[in-house]
Amino acid sequence: MKVDAAIIGAGPAGLSAAIEIAKMGLSVAIVDEYYRSGGRLLGQLYEDPKQPSHSRLWDGRKIAEGLAAEARQYGVHILCGVTAWSASPSWQLHMSASGAGVGSVGSAGVGSVDGTGANGSAASTEASEHGLHRVTAKRLLLATGAAERAVPLPGWTLPGVVSVGAAQTFTNVHRVALGRRVLIVGIDPLSISVAMEMKHAGIDVVGMALPVRSSANGKISSPMDAIARLSAVSDLAPNPLLRFMGRMSAGRVERLAAHLLRGDFLRIAGIPVMVRKAVTSIKGTQGVEAVTLQSVTVDGTLVGYPETIEVDTVCLSGGLYPLADFAQTVGCPMIDIPELGGVVPLHGSDMSTPTVGLYVAGNITGIESAKVAMAQGRLAGVSIAHSLGRRPAMTIEQAAAAVTQARQESSFKFLPNIEQGRAKMMELWSEGNEIEGASAAWRT
Numbered sequence: 001m002k003v004d005a006a007i008i009g010a011g012p013a014g015l016s017a018a019i020e021i022a023k024m025g026l027s028v029a030i031v032d033e034y035y036r037s038g039g040r041l042l043g044q045l046y047e048d049p050k051q052p053s054h055s056r057l058w059d060g061r062k063i064a065e066g067l068a069a070e071a072r073q074y075g076v077h078i079l080c081g082v083t084a085w086s087a088s089p090s091w092q093l094h095m096s097a098s099g100a101g102v103g104s105v106g107s108a109g110v111g112s113v114d115g116t117g118a119n120g121s122a123a124s125t126e127a128s129e130h131g132l133h134r135v136t137a138k139r140l141l142l143a144t145g146a147a148e149r150a151v152p153l154p155g156w157t158l159p160g161v162v163s164v165g166a167a168q169t170f171t172n173v174h175r176v177a178l179g180r181r182v183l184i185v186g187i188d189p190l191s192i193s194v195a196m197e198m199k200h201a202g203i204d205v206v207g208m209a210l211p212v213r214s215s216a217n218g219k220i221s222s223p224m225d226a227i228a229r230l231s232a233v234s235d236l237a238p239n240p241l242l243r244f245m246g247r248m249s250a251g252r253v254e255r256l257a258a259h260l261l262r263g264d265f266l267r268i269a270g271i272p273v274m275v276r277k278a279v280t281s282i283k284g285t286q287g288v289e290a291v292t293l294q295s296v297t298v299d300g301t302l303v304g305y306p307e308t309i310e311v312d313t314v315c316l317s318g319g320l321y322p323l324a325d326f327a328q329t330v331g332c333p334m335i336d337i338p339e340l341g342g343v344v345p346l347h348g349s350d351m352s353t354p355t356v357g358l359y360v361a362g363n364i365t366g367i368e369s370a371k372v373a374m375a376q377g378r379l380a381g382v383s384i385a386h387s388l389g390r391r392p393a394m395t396i397e398q399a400a401a402a403v404t405q406a407r408q409e410s411s412f413k414f415l416p417n418i419e420q421g422r423a424k425m426m427e428l429w430s431e432g433n434e435i436e437g438a439s440a441a442w443r444t
């Protein structure tokens with residue numbers, strides 16, 4: 001199948017881009033390795049205080065279904081259960097059925113057109129009929145999202161230990177209670193949000209604590225950093241102190257934190273957030289039975305004596321990083337910008353990259369909320385339509401302004417210095433712009 005644009009990732013960024021491109025009468029195919037579209041939106045369910053009171057519930061699953069329905073209306077082909085591994089020049093995608101190993105989706109291929117359910121032969125036939133196993137595109141958009149950082153701790157391989165993202169999926173997507181007494185290791189915007197979601201679901205969240213300091217855990221084990229991350233989620237947290245801190249500048253937050261961090265803990269929605277305790281190990285034989293914790297100094301050094309808390313489930317949260325391997329595989333220049341969450345593809349304000357025909361949008365460019373991902377998707381869609389000679393109603397400048405507005409309206413701020421990260425990227429872009437080697441190799 002030959003299309004004007006292929007998109008990898010059917011999350012909020014990919015779906016929003018697909019709609020903008022298809023609206024202009026261009027053909028679009030979008031692939032996703034999960035069995036249904038929506039990406040990380042599927043697990044999001046919370047009250048958004050920045051919305052008017054009548055529309056405060058942020059129901060990610062409904063938003064995802066709305067986006068997919070709109071995309072289908074414009075004729076977008078959405079293929080789920082298919083992993084894209086790489087692409088050759090002129091953007092021919094190499095794909096395989098998710099979980100089926102490397103190969104090509106085709107004769108023995110699996111995969112499902114979104115909405116047909118799990119992988120299987122019927123779905124395979126449909127995928128083949130659509131010719132989606134051999135996608136060649138004039139433009140390629142990468143909207144592959146983010147991944148969770150691991151939090152290695154003694155006992156972390158025991159049954160009953162899950163990542164906080166998995167906890168969010170169990171709670172909000174599958175509506176399954178992971179355990180009766182849950183402790184969360186890692187204090188950040190995502191873990192706070194998931195803790196509150198689990199509490200609403202009736203699960204006893206006994207507390208949140210830091211992971212013990214180690215070379216792998218780095219900054220996430222520091223009480224000072226935890227406080228700075230908490231102030232970034234102040235709008236979501238029903239805690240007056242955090243809301244107050246959210247309005248302060250970063251430097252003032254740190255000074256206040258130093259004063260506050262004298263051994264006490266905060267409570268958010270009734271959940272003890274133990275910014276001065278670190279989990280040193282998870283205990284159990286067949287599964288999780290308890291955790292051991294110890295007090296830490298402001299810089300994360302262990303002090304005092306260990307204590308034990310009985311729990312049956314532990315959720316680990318180490319933060320998120322952009323899932324950008326695909327961009328690297330196809331030769332896009334990559335830049336490490338810690339303020340954006342790690343290594344990201346070099347890109348301009350219109351979401352194009354120096355690799356001709358390649359665009360990026362959403363969390364692959366830096367960790368932000370779903371609202372920002374959708375706005376970035378629309379921007380990338382408008383840019384791609386422009387590059388193919390169409391004139392969408394929204395200009396690239398208007399679409400870029402909408403990204404800034406979405407950022408301001410977002411209750412979720414995963415990274416405290418995201419604006420600086422974005423500014424750094426724009427500076428690098430204007431310095432380097434076309435990186436000749438990469439552009440030449442992939443020119444269509």
Ligand SMILES: Cc1cc2nc3c(=O)[nH]c(=O)nc-3n(C[C@H](O)[C@H](O)[C@H](O)COP(=O)(O)OP(=O)(O)OC[C@H]3O[C@@H](n4cnc5c(N)ncnc54)[C@H](O)[C@@H]3O)c2cc1C
Pocket residue numbers: 008009010011012013014031032033034038039040041043044045082083084085143144145146147148164165166168190193320323326361362363364368369370371373412
């Ligand atoms: C665990 C977790 C929890 C989060 N919780 C929240 C939250 O509560 N609120 C919030 O605002 N933000 C949350 N986020 C941030 C979230 O990623 C963004 O809000 C938003 O979903 C990003 O949109 P996206 O389209 O860039 O990526 P995603 O929504 O992550 O979608 C990317 C899609 O790409 C697919 N994909 C990736 N690689 C491939 C490949 N090679 N081949 C085929 N398909 C591929 C994935 O299956 C996925 O469906 C969370 C992120 C994570 C990782």
